[in-house]
Amino acid sequence: MGMTIPTSLKGKSLIEPSDFSVEETEALFDLADEIIKAPEKYSEICKGRLLATLFYEPSTRTRFSFEAAMLRLGGQVIGFSEPNTSSVAKGESLSDTIRTIECYADLAVIRHHKEGGPKVASLSAGIPVINAGDGGHQHPTQTLTDMLTIRIEKGGFENINIGLCGDLKFGRTAHSFIKALSRYRGVKFALISPEELMIPEYVRKEVLLKNDIPFMEVRRLQDVMPDLDVLYMTRVQRERFFNEEDYIRLKDIYILDAEKMRGARSDMIVLHPLPRVNEIAEEVDHDPRAVYFKQAKNGMYVRMALIMALLGIENPR
Amino acid sequence: MEINSIAKGIVIDHIKAGYGMKVLEYLDVDMSKNTIAFIMNAISQKHGRKDVIKIENLTNVDITVLGLVDHSATVNIIDDHKIVKKIKLSLPEKVTNVIKCKNPRCVTSTEHHVPHIFHLVDEETEEYRCEYCDDIVKAGER
Numbered sequence: 001m002g003m004t005i006p007t008s009l010k011g012k013s014l015i016e017p018s019d020f021s022v023e024e025t026e027a028l029f030d031l032a033d034e035i036i037k038a039p040e041k042y043s044e045i046c047k048g049r050l051l052a053t054l055f056y057e058p059s060t061r062t063r064f065s066f067e068a069a070m071l072r073l074g075g076q077v078i079g080f081s082e083p084n085t086s087s088v089a090k091g092e093s094l095s096d097t098i099r100t101i102e103c104y105a106d107l108a109v110i111r112h113h114k115e116g117g118p119k120v121a122s123l124s125a126g127i128p129v130i131n132a133g134d135g136g137h138q139h140p141t142q143t144l145t146d147m148l149t150i151r152i153e154k155g156g157f158e159n160i161n162i163g164l165c166g167d168l169k170f171g172r173t174a175h176s177f178i179k180a181l182s183r184y185r186g187v188k189f190a191l192i193s194p195e196e197l198m199i200p201e202y203v204r205k206e207v208l209l210k211n212d213i214p215f216m217e218v219r220r221l222q223d224v225m226p227d228l229d230v231l232y233m234t235r236v237q238r239e240r241f242f243n244e245e246d247y248i249r250l251k252d253i254y255i256l257d258a259e260k261m262r263g264a265r266s267d268m269i270v271l272h273p274l275p276r277v278n279e280i281a282e283e284v285d286h287d288p289r290a291v292y293f294k295q296a297k298n299g300m301y302v303r304m305a306l307i308m309a310l311l312g313i314e315n316p317r
Numbered sequence: 318m319e320i321n322s323i324a325k326g327i328v329i330d331h332i333k334a335g336y337g338m339k340v341l342e343y344l345d346v347d348m349s350k351n352t353i354a355f356i357m358n359a360i361s362q363k364h365g366r367k368d369v370i371k372i373e374n375l376t377n378v379d380i381t382v383l384g385l386v387d388h389s390a391t392v393n394i395i396d397d398h399k400i401v402k403k404i405k406l407s408l409p410e411k412v413t414n415v416i417k418c419k420n421p422r423c424v425t426s427t428e429h430h431v432p433h434i435f436h437l438v439d440e441e442t443e444e445y446r447c448e449y450c451d452d453i454v455k456a457g458e459r
Contacts, residue, residue: 094428116424116449120431135422137450202451205438 002315003030010312013122013129016138017180024309025180029148031305031315032298039072041316042304046075049311052105053079054097054121055132057113061274061296062132062141066109069303073313078105095124102127107310128310136170136240142273143176144306145299150230152298153269153291159186163224165254166234166279169197173273174234178203182213189215190224194253196246197236221254225263231256233272233279257281261289271295323354325396327378329370332390334358337368340390343382343415344370351375381409385416385456408456410437416445416454423450 006027014020020028035042051070055063059081067077094112098121101108109130110118115137122129133139150157162181168174168191178199181187189208191199198217199208208215218224225231233256241247256270261284272280272292284290308315332340337357346353352373361367372378376394383390384406394402416435418425425431425447434448443456 093430094424095430112424114424114427115420115422115451116447117428119449120424120428134424135450137422200451201453202438202446205444205453206446206451 002034002317003027005031005309005313005315007312009309011128012310013125013131014140014306014310015119015122015129015131017140017143017176018183019140022183025144025147028144028302028305028309029151031308032148032302033152034315035301035304036298039301042073042308044074045313045316046070046073046307046311049073049075049107049313050105051075051077051079051307052101052108053077053081053132054101054108055079055081055111056083056117057111057133059111059132061299062111063109065296065299066130066132066141066303066307069300069307072300073304073307075307079109094121097121098125098129107307130306130310133172135172136237137172138176138179139172139273140176140180141303141306142173142299143180144302145295146173146177146232146271146273147180148298148302149271149291149295150269152294154229157181157184157187160229161188161190161227162230162232163190163192163221163228164232164234165192165221165256167197167236167240167250168193168199168234170237170240171197171234174232175200175203177232179207182207182211187213189213190228191215191217192219192221192224192254193217194219194250196250221256221260222263225260226265228264228268231264231268231270233270233276235272235275235277235279252278254279255281256284258283258287261287264289322398323371323373323395324398326371326373326375326394328393328395329380329383330367330391330393331361331363332368332370333387334366334368336387336390337370340368340383340386341370343386344372344378344380346372346375346378380404380406382412382415384408385412408437408440408443411435412445416456418447418450418452419454420447420450420452423447423452425449 070077107128109132111132112134115135117134118131164174236251270290354371356369358366388406392404393400413432435445438444438446
């Protein structure tokens with residue numbers, strides 16, 4: 001028999017991980033697990049429903065992942081991925097755009113180059129809004145993807161030692177991930193970054209220090225590698241830098257290769273939100289501990305669960 | 318310079334010299350109807366120089382935002398020539414359109430109709446966090 005989806009999620013928006021309680025988040029993972037086991041049961045469940053994808057900033061996988069999720073639920077998709085060809089180019093405000101979109105669609109997914117963009121849209125929206133990444137700020141559905149992968153591979157989140165490596169300043173996936181995982185008992189973080197790309201103040205003060213989460217900030221990946229259960233690699237993103245010189249100086253600062261993997265536990269897993277540039281050498285792809293491509297598939301399933309929950313669709317028996 | 322004391326109203330004293338105008342700006346008081354005394358650079362035993370504001374016959378002014386402008390100021394409510402209440406200023410938990418977000422990546426930099434909302438993070442360090450981008454700023458650097 002299928003699990004019951006919490007009705008509290010119906011009509012909600014997901015702007016940052018704390019918009020959902022731990023119980024609601026776990027329920028989404030339970031539902032995703034059921035979808036993975038029998039995807040055919042869900043293939044027509046969203047028939048007649050329409051998802052709008054508003055991508056003000058380029059994206060391949062997140063947009064495809066959402067579109068694939070909706071199409072695999074039997075629903076349909078409208079949207080834009082190039083704001084220069086839409087009314088945005090004419091200077092329309094986010095709240096006007098969303099008020100129009102809600103006349104057509106049941107749910108909107110928004111990626112915006114400005115931090116807080118999807119939140120502003122959600123404040124005027126009559127339909128659920130999902131933040132698909134806002135500048136260097138948050139990316140909560142990537143976090144659902146990351147967490148589902150950890151749950152499948154490691155069995156849960158309590159008492160795990162997590163290393164996050166790379167651009168922790170502008171890396172929105174890292175911010176959402178830390179925010180969500182900080183709600184679990186016994187989680188410890190090793191934050192590996194150059195000084196220029198350390199976590200933002202609000203993550204340090206409002207998330208880690210406020211919740212008494214043990215964390216250390218280090219420069220060298222090798223120093224913490226033997227202690228990690230999960231290593232979360234991130235890309236140094238060219239588009240977040242105002243200064244090309246800084247990007248060039250920092251882009252290859254961490255490269256995970258087979259040599260470094262030898263220093264890790266045999267059951268450690270490596271996550272990466274993708275796209276990867278060269279922070280993970282291709283030789284690591286063959287290591288069974290590298291789960292980043294599995295992660296991409298999990299992303300579609302957890303987004304299917306999310307769409308169902310926000311639309312209030314019942315889990316078929 | 319002597320300014321007569323008021324029989325009833327509100328006296329905001331010990332405002333840091335130079336900040337009085339700002340305090341007056343943030344108080345939602347109708348300047349065309351109320352009798353207001355605004356004293357600049359008065360001699361103060363505590364601060365050297367200070368600004369003082371006296372508003373006659375008005376006691377229900379919203380002063381929560383004053384904590385952010387100058388929390389060293391003192392607020393006295395006067396009735397029948399006597400101080401009936403002394404209010405200690407503290408930093409407000411949430412302020413709207415007082416602190417402006419300066420993060421060029423914040424949505425408020427392009428969506429101009431959106432109110433700038435900030436939440437208190439730490440009273441001791443006087444830090445506030447933007448509602449939209451989470452950028453942290455010191456109250457004094459707004």
